[in-house]
Amino acid sequence: MKNTAGAGNLSLALPTPCFTDPMPTSAQVLGKFAAELAFADIPTAVVERAKDCIIDTVGVATFGAQFPWSRLVANYARRYGSGGPCSILGVAGSRVHAPYAALANGVFAHAYEQDSVRDPGVGAHPGATLVPAVLAACEETGADGKTAIAAFVAGCEVMFRIAAATHHSPEKLGFHAPGLTGCYGAAVAAGRVLGLNAGALANAIGIAGSLSSGLLAFTKSKSGAMVKRLHLGRASESGILAARLAAEGYTGPETILEGKFGFLEAYCRERDCDPKLLTGELGKNWEVMRICLKRYACHINAHTPVQSLRELMSEHGFGSADVAKIVIEGSDRLLTHHNITEPGDIMQAQYSVPFCVALALFRDPDDPKSFDAGALDDPAIRAACRSVELRAQEGRSPRSTRIIVRLKDGREVARDSDTFKGMPRSPLNRAELRRKFTLLTAGADAKGSAALFERLERLDTEPRFLPA
Structure with missing residues (x-):
């Protein structure tokens, strides 16, 4: 596969892949896969499923902008991140720098329990963690729609595999899994837009491992539940940070996933995990097809x-x-x-x-x-x-x-x-997705909502992710 990643103007030479070890680490294998994934290599069904998730996420994030916990984060993003090229969805006229846009849009997307998940569930939310990072990186670099889709797919393939390898066991210890796994996917997705090579993407994964966070205390407390929304925004923001640092030559441990004191050992109770799932069937079994879209605004x-x-x-x-x-x-x-x-x-x-x-x-x-x-x-x-x-x-x-x-x-x-509408075996069709999108975004501008839906439907032919 040739590398057709979106261009990034990087000031330093990137680390080159160095797989001298006969057994490269999982981070190296995943980084190589993501760097070499060309849009042309992605099956049509996977492209369409990725677009479904992107459409859904733009809708839920736009709707999510209205809530008090979202406005607090938007105010923070505008206060400290203003002057950048990136949009905050649902907040007209706001332009901030990429990490702040990813943070705000990630919070918005998870603001009302409507964002996408994986099925079977393993604690991974592709929409709220990946799409904000991809959007921010695309707006920062001017990347086109094909680059956005390829980046989303690369991030999803990596994130879902890492999440599956945990057997969802981190939540038995009180960790909120999407805040842990989302950093890895967002780092790969953002790095893919920036045009990072395999070595730099492996470093981005290594850096992301030290940015994983999120606790389930909100489920047992009578207060502070706003913080649940923050976990996914922070994961998306952390992905931008990890990718940008890796682009500058910053390194992270190659053994971050399966190594001593790595992700699986630290977060999985009694090693309730399967490292083989980290890289299994890359490019053959497309994890994107496991995306589940929600009909209802609940868990x-x-x-x-x-x-x-x-x-x-x-x-x-x-x-x-x-x-x-x-x-x-x-x-x-x-x-x-x-x-x-x-x-x-x-x-x-x-x-x-x-x-x-x-x-x-x-x-x-x-x-x-x-x-x-x-x-x-x-x-x-x-x-x-x-x-x-x-x-x-x-x-x-x-x-x-x-x-x-x-x-x-x-x-x-x-x-x-054991089935509901929106699961991979009973997916929302485009008409059903349009109905959900319209409910979420129409407001006082039904015409604008319809036009945005149609643009996102043809994202693979668009010169930009969202209009400037």
């Missing part, structure tokens, strides 16, 4: 029971007033992470499976505005939330649930499902 593990409940309501003709109790059987993760019956703020409510299911009894979960402060303060929704019981069932995956609805008239209806 991905709530999507199956929410969709199942809405289907049962439609099929059996009952409403919120008819329900006596709801029981949800699922993986132990539902109980350890999502059994929040008294959420203290909107973030905790969106993270709570009982609350999301209760909300779906009263409101349309397809509309992101349903998950607002009014829902959090609604006595009927709060009471219904307390009536939802979660039960762990051995052998269930996090996406697999059985929902049992007990009605006041004595009937009991149930649905067992």
Whole structure:
């Protein structure tokens, strides 16, 4: 594969690949793959899936700009990063330097629990961590749409493999996985736009390892849940930092992933990981095809029971007033992470499976505005939330649930499902994605929203990621 990365004006000579060891490290293998990945080498289906994720992310970030936690970060970015060439989505007229744009847009994209994830889940959010880094690097360098897509794909292939290798075990120790894995993907994606060679990209991965961060304390605390949004913005910002430092000749440990005191050893309990997954089937098995787009503004593990409940309501003709109790059987993760019956703020409510299911009894979960402060303060929704019981069932995956609805008239209806709309095996089509994008971005400018969607649909032919 030839290197067709976007050009970057680098002042120092870049480190050249030096794979004298008969067994190069995973960081070196991943760096070489990313550097040599040409747009022409990417299958059409992968390109289209990447565009779906990019479209989705621009939409959710634009919508996410309105929230208080987003405005605080935007104010910070404008105060300290003004004068740069990069956009803050949803904030008209704001131009800042690349790290600040990546930070703000990453927070915006994760601001309302609508950004994309991987399925099966391993703690990786491609939209909120990769797209802001790619956008910032493209606006900084003037790179075209093909470069943006290739960079996104390279970053996603690396990030998803690193995340899969962890077996999602860092979260058993209290780490918030997207803040850990996102740095690596963002570093590779940004570095790919900058035109880094294999050696420099391996260094960017090595640097990113020391920038990984994020704790799950927000799931157990009654305060401070805003910080969850920050984890993904920081990952994207860290990717810009790692790539730019690597471009200047800064080095990071080649053994950062599988080596002594490296990522897997430090973050995976009792070595609950598989280093072979770090580089397995690169360029053959495209991880991008595992991207899952959300329909609802809530944690991905709530999507199956929410969709199942809405289907049962439609099929059996009952409403919120008819329900006596709801029981949800699922993986132990539902109980350890999502059994929040008294959420203290909107973030905790969106993270709570009982609350999301209760909300779906009263409101349309397809509309992101349903998950607002009014829902959090609604006595009927709060009471219904307390009536939802979660039960762990051995052998269930996090996406697999059985929902049992007990009605006041004595009937009991149930649905067992491990699939929801948006998963790789049941993806949103472009019409469904357009509907979501329009709900998120139209506001007072429906015409502008439609034009932006169409530009992003043909990103592979565009001279720029977003218009100047």
